Amino acid sequence: METILSSIIWRFLRWLPPFFLRRLFSKEWLARHIYIDIRPRNTSVQIIQPDCPAVKIYLDVKNNTHYHIEIDRLIINFIYGIEMTKMYHLKREAFKPGEARWLYIEGNIDYNQFKLLPFQYEHNSSHCQLNILAECNCKIHNFTIEKTLEGINPEINNAHLLKTANKAFELDGAIKRATTQL
Secondary structure (H helix, E strand, C coil), X not given: CHHHHHHHHHHHHCCCCHHHHHHXXXXXXXXXXXXXXXXXXXXXXXXXXXXXXXXXXXXXXXXXXXXXXXXXXXXXXXXXXEEEEEEEECCCEEECCCCEEEEEEEXXXXXXXXXXXXXXXXXXXXXXEEEEEEEEECCCCEEEEEEEEECCCCEECCHHHHHHHHHHHHHHHHHHHHHHHC
16 A cells, blocks of 8 residues: 555656755665665575685665666675675666666685685684675766675585685694694
């Protein structure tokens, strides 16, 4: 019922001039009504390793405003204990009012971060999050969305290799400590 009333009211308000609509719909209001989350929650982040380490993310984006919105760019920091990778989606994505779509984003993990992945998997696996920065454009405002998604449980391909690599890493550290003490 609420959506029917809002669509009827919006038909009457659509003819208003843009300067009036800017006061009615602020940048903050527009940013709050763009939904960005991972799809489905807790299972759409994947870490691929060991050959060519990468992170794959599926984002669910919904435009809950009355305007055509264009996401100009997305910058995503993937944190798994430490910052593993920074991903960029520079393709402009246009969304009609009420439209929902999934975006696929992939980023490579640098070698230095990949060396720390077994330790993070063993000790900091509960600290996984995405920091999202989205630059958006529409008819009345250009605005930015900043969001942190927490509680992510990534699916890790070949996770058994991380356990053995962490044991080897800890054993190597113990040997180095023992030799320095002698």
